Amino acid sequence: MTKHTLVNNQIRAKEVRLIDEAGKQVGLLPLEEALSFAKSKGFDLIQVTERVDPPVCKLGNYGKFLYQQGKKERKAGQQKASQLKEVRLTLGISVHDMGTRAKQAKEFLARGDTVRIAMRLRGREKAMGKFAQEKVESFLEMIRAFLPITLEREPRMEPSGLSLIITKK
Numbered sequence: 001m002t003k004h005t006l007v008n009n010q011i012r013a014k015e016v017r018l019i020d021e022a023g024k025q026v027g028l029l030p031l032e033e034a035l036s037f038a039k040s041k042g043f044d045l046i047q048v049t050e051r052v053d054p055p056v057c058k059l060g061n062y063g064k065f066l067y068q069q070g071k072k073e074r075k076a077g078q079q080k081a082s083q084l085k086e087v088r089l090t091l092g093i094s095v096h097d098m099g100t101r102a103k104q105a106k107e108f109l110a111r112g113d114t115v116r117i118a119m120r121l122r123g124r125e126k127a128m129g130k131f132a133q134e135k136v137e138s139f140l141e142m143i144r145a146f147l148p149i150t151l152e153r154e155p156r157m158e159p160s161g162l163s164l165i166i167t168k169k
Helices: 031-041 062-078 095-110 123-127 129-146
Strands: 015-019 025-030 044-049 056-060 084-090 114-120 149-158 161-168
Touching: 015 031, 015 044, 025 031, 031 044, 031 056, 044 062, 056 062, 084 095, 084 129, 095 114, 095 129, 095 161, 114 129, 123 129, 129 149, 129 161
Parallel strands: 015 056, 084 114
Antiparallel strands: 015 025, 044 056, 114 161, 149 161
16 A cells, blocks of 8 residues: 555544444544544544545444455556557567467467567568568467457558557457
8 A cells, every 4th residue: 555544543633524334424523532432333443535624534444444445456456458569570480489479479468458460571571571461470370279369450561561450359
């Protein structure tokens, strides 16, 4: 967690807006009264937000609150947007190396990422567009052996070579 949550005697406000363990609003109470109310019910007084005046405090188990906050943060970390990953090939790539790159692309696709396949052509290789197209097609067949894919962008010639974008079906 990035910031420390204030609990019980750490709260410095004179008055707090209290929410009970069921989530119902109790109302505005002086801090001492809210602390005694929490103790009588057997709960901690947890400051939920400090951005408002008076701060909002909730009754609950502090350990459980920390666990729930950590769970929320972990879930938020998992819900990242898919990224565009690139797999680079050259015209002289061997079959084994192409298989390795296909496995790498499969891992990216399995994670939910979008993959750009870039066939880099240098110098005289740029005149061999048809051969480069065949290499890319054989690479796509290697990936299709692992999992079904869709072409998001068809293969097209660029100044640096041939590129296309694929995603998992």
